[in-house]
Amino acid sequence: MTxxxxxxxxxxxxGLSLSAQEAFDPWGPLEAGPYSIGFRVxxxxxxxxxxxAADWGWEAGDGRPLRLFVWYPAATAEGENASAGMSVGEYxxxxxxxxxxxxxxxxxxxxxxxxxxxxxxxxxxxxSPSTEALLRKAREMGFRARLEASIAEGSFPLVxxxxxxxxxxxENLLLWEYLASHGYVVVxxxxxxANTTDDRFPRFNVxxxxxQAADMAFAMDRMLDSPEFKLGRxxxxxxxxxxxxxxxxxxxxxxxxxxxxxxxxxxTNDGVQVFDAVDWDAAAxxxxxxxxxxxxxxxxxxxxxxxxAGKKLHLxxxxxxxxxxxxxxxFQMWPLFLLATGHEDARVxxxxxxxxAAGVLWTAVHATRxxxxxxxxxxxxxxxxxxxxxxxxxxxxxxxxxxxxxxxK
Numbered sequence: 001m002t003x004x005x006x007x008x009x010x011x012x013x014x015g016l017s018l019s020a021q022e023a024f025d026p027w028g029p030l031e032a033g034p035y036s037i038g039f040r041v042x043x044x045x046x047x048x049x050x051x052x053a054a055d056w057g058w059e060a061g062d063g064r065p066l067r068l069f070v071w072y073p074a075a076t077a078e079g080e081n082a083s084a085g086m087s088v089g090e091y092x093x094x095x096x097x098x099x100x101x102x103x104x105x106x107x108x109x110x111x112x113x114x115x116x117x118x119x120x121x122x123x124x125x126x127x128s129p130s131t132e133a134l135l136r137k138a139r140e141m142g143f144r145a146r147l148e149a150s151i152a153e154g155s156f157p158l159v160x161x162x163x164x165x166x167x168x169x170x171e172n173l174l175l176w177e178y179l180a181s182h183g184y185v186v187v188x189x190x191x192x193x194a195n196t197t198d199d200r201f202p203r204f205n206v207x208x209x210x211x212q213a214a215d216m217a218f219a220m221d222r223m224l225d226s227p228e229f230k231l232g233r234x235x236x237x238x239x240x241x242x243x244x245x246x247x248x249x250x251x252x253x254x255x256x257x258x259x260x261x262x263x264x265x266x267x268t269n270d271g272v273q274v275f276d277a278v279d280w281d282a283a284a285x286x287x288x289x290x291x292x293x294x295x296x297x298x299x300x301x302x303x304x305x306x307x308x309a310g311k312k313l314h315l316x317x318x319x320x321x322x323x324x325x326x327x328x329x330x331f332q333m334w335p336l337f338l339l340a341t342g343h344e345d346a347r348v349x350x351x352x353x354x355x356x357a358a359g360v361l362w363t364a365v366h367a368t369r370x371x372x373x374x375x376x377x378x379x380x381x382x383x384x385x386x387x388x389x390x391x392x393x394x395x396x397x398x399x400x401x402x403x404x405x406x407x408x409k
Contacts (some may be wrong), residue, residue: 002130026142026143026336027178028359029362032144032182034183035180036076036149036180037071037085038074038146038150038152039069039149041068043068043069043104046063046215051065051192058110064215068222070186071153072156073183075150085143086101089140091117092118093115100116107181122166127343129293131287143177156184157183157232157376158229158231158232159237159376160287161237161258162212163242164240165240173329174263175368193270204265208241209244217253220234224255233258233375234255236256237368238259238261239332243261243265247259247275251285257284257375258371262293263331264291266304268376272301272303272304282307286308288375289311289312290368293315294320294327296325305387306407310406313371316401317330322351323351325354327357331361335361336361338354338358339355356393358394359391359394359396360393362393363392374386374399
């Protein structure tokens with residue numbers, strides 16, 4: 001082969017490689033619903049709440065600020081490309097040197113800057129080691145929502161998502177966009193502690209969980225009162241510690257009709273110990289619950305959850321043994337970053353292929369939508385579809401994917 005021919009071949013292969021990376025679709029095998037997707041950022045103040053954060057430009061007597069991320073069914077724009085939406089970098093809020101993608105009221109400027117810095121830092125920690133090249137690829141990953149798109153006509157269920165402990169507000173962009181495309185309004189709020197001295201971002205303790213539940217309740221009330229949306233029944237989703245917060249919310253607020261745990265702490269030894277030690281009304285949690293979790297893990301304990309009233313569906317993904325081991329981080333965006341960049345992360349080497357990890361996320365996202373369709377929309381056939389849900393990647397079958405149903409009607 002001549003040098004010219006060899007050079008042409010290398011150029012062609014590099015071009016194909018770049019095209020493959022550019023064409024990566026984080027939605028994978030998931031099918032979009034009938035709606036376009038809108039995204040907006042709302043800044044609210046809970047006058048009854050408090051945030052002691054003078055270094056954030058916020059005093060304790062100013063109330064408690066909340067930055068709400070909202071996904072919703074949008075009216076289709078003329079000539080719209082459904083796959084050309086916001087990038088991860090835009091969801092982070094823009095480049096560090098540039099202005100924010102969304103408009104920020106002056107009184108929230110420092111608060112928003114701190115949250116954007118935190119989100120950007122968590123994004124960096126998605127890789128080990130983290131490099132600028134990997135971060136650039138991660139920021140370029142494209143999603144489908146359009147900023148400030150017009151709201152579609154109709155009435156839609158409301159879903160409040162509770163983040164995992166100390167996570168970023170982009171924890172599961174795929175889930176939130178997917179639900180919006182299928183006719184849900186989704187609200188996600190940050191995890192911020194009571195002050196910036198010793199409780200800047202929450203710890204795994206009851207005060208932090210109750211504070212998160214209070215923020216969720218305030219956001220829920222404001223959304224239900226909003227004249228811009230016609231909202232129906234309410235569901236809550238929580239990842240990790242977020243599952244504890246949504247349980248406290250459901251015990252206190254009867255508007256919540258369904259719970260979804262994504263490898264939630266309420267089915268772990270630590271979570272059960274917290275519930276056993278705290279004074280709360282567990283009997284008040286009477287709603288149906290979908291508990292999607294990493295199967296085969298040693299810290300699993302569903303004893304408290306199974307004692308709650310109402311129907312429980314336990315969907316175990318993975319069997320705890322390489323290469324079929326689902327990990328805690330597979331229930332959020334992390335596998336998509338590895339798959340999009342081709343990065344081999346030393347922290348999980350040998351546990352499972354990247355494709356399997358992404359399949360865990362895709363399967364959990366799909367199952368979540370089917371469950372919410374069954375409970376919040378009462379859609380015919382949704383329960384049966386959920387009971388027969390398939391794994392959305394090679395290897396997710398047999399003992400690697402199992403569903404167990406407990407109690408309820």
